[in-house]
Amino acid sequence: MLKEKTHALISSNRVEGTAVYGREDNHIGSVKELLIEKRGGQVQDVIVSVGGFLGLGSDLHSLPWSKLDYDVDLGGYKLDVTEEELKNAPRFAENDAERPYDRDYQTSVYEYWTVTPYW
Template structure:
């Protein structure tokens, strides 16, 4: 997927309504997780991501600062994110507890 043509989300668009369910892609452009929840609003937001697994089964839930992700919309308007972190790096993070 060529993210260079995708439109970055503005700070005021960083919200659960826009981010929940967004795919997360790693540095090799492989799908590495999905946003399942956001905590807070704006720059202080933490994003909860399910990493690995299949259809949510066997996934590990981790918390990332929004600054670790680049959110954008594809040509169809669907929000997604990229990160420089790999799936293994995300799996090494502490598990998020509600």
């Protein structure tokens, strides 16, 4: 077992499942997956599971990684958005797992969050 330390790097398996909090420090979901650019090796997007119970019936949101900041006090990632903004954001269902790789979908996500695309 790894001791809790402060490092510049973190293993993806320690990020997956980490809580995600909203602007008001309310728990809104958890990190499901990280999407890594093949050539550059950088995390570009994060899939966040929102709502549901035990992962069932939840909405999945692909977000630019740059939208999240780790909050030491909360022990999770902070997403500086309102619940309404997240509710209106592009999303996809669990059975549409290829959706976050679709360039049209990615474009809609980056436009919605007003983040310059990585491509």
